[in-house]
Amino acid sequence: MSYSLERARQEIGRHLRELRTGSGLTGSQLAALLGWSQPKVSRLETGRQSPSSADIRAWAKACGEEETAEEIVGRLGILESMYVEWRVQERSGMQGPQAEAHTRDTATRSRRVYECTVVPGLLQTEHYIRSVITKYAHFRGVSTGTEEAVTKRLQRQEILYDRRKKFRFLILESVLRTRYTDQESMVEQLDRIAMVSTLANVSLGIIPFDQCVVFEPGHGFCVHDDRLVTVETLSAELRLTHPTEVAQYARAFDLCSRATRFGRQARALLLRAIDSLPPD
Structure with a gap:
């Protein structure tokens, strides 16, 4: 779990524990009042489990501190904004996440993207987008919105031609x-990457197979200016805003x-990849 998420859960747990101790209740007594198990009380207080809004309100009421519940519920909202499950974003179909991504595109002036598994979304062709989105729709059991998602991702790519925005891609x-x-x-797809790499506001770097890497994060990520990092996992999108974590x-x-090839060297690696493609 990320530092921001863990810290946010611990902060909520600390506030709940203060409510309980301030009311003079033990963990077992509070559990009995709420009809919960004592281990649940412990998990919530230590940040090992996130409470629901209903949990927080019931806890505050049992402690005689109902007026403080909404403040803690507000903190829970911040926690939930850090970890947004795909099933929530995709309730209306696969196009759901693209609207949020478009909002971030508009707000971000400088973007740094590192990818180790898939071509970054802003560089994908229509066929590649459709293939990727279809695979994830099948995996997540989402049956609608695939074509809408393809269209919206293609529309998002227009931002690459906004000279006020800067893009740095490491792949x-x-x-x-793959x-x-x-x-x-x-x-x-590879031709598309080569073409975009010639734009004045785009820097494309490729880390070759035979290069000894200085560091490998183990997953893709995007740094939006110096205020937000987004990380896509199988089950959710992480949105990290803590300054320490963004700096990391x-x-x-x-x-x-440091292990990356740019410019002509990067385009040479693209040509090498094209030449290596086996026939269907």
Whole structure:
């Protein structure tokens, strides 16, 4: 779990514990009043479990501190904004996450993207987008919104041509070799990356197979200015805003840059990837 999430849970737990001790109740007594198990009270107080809004209000009422409940519920809202499950974002279909991403695109002036598994969304072609989104829709059991999601992601890419915005992409060479679609579409995808790399506001770096890396984060991430980091996991999107954590990801990006090829060398690696594609 990230530092921000763990810290937020612990802060909520600390406030709940203060309510309980201030009321003179033991953990067992509070559990009995609420009809809960004592271990649940312990997990909530230590931050090992996130409470629901109803849990917080019931806890505060049992402690005779109902007026403080909404403040803690507000803190819970902050916690929930850090960890947003895909099933929540995709309730109306696969297009759901694209609206939130568009809002971030508009607000972000400088973006640093590191990817080790898939071509970054802003660089994807239509065929590649459709293949990726379809695979995740099947995995998550979402049956609607695939074509809408493809359209919205393509529309988001228009932001690349806004010269006021800066983009830095670092991609492992293995990403270029991973087949998400057929050979022809993969060639189209690699050509698209090469084309975007020529834009004045875009910096493209590729970390080659044979380069000894200085550091490897183990997952992709995006740093939005110096205020937000987004990380996509199988089950959720993490939105990290704590300055210490943002700084850690910015440092990781800088370390990865040391093993990266840019400019003509990066485009040579793209050509090498095209040449390596086996026929269908």
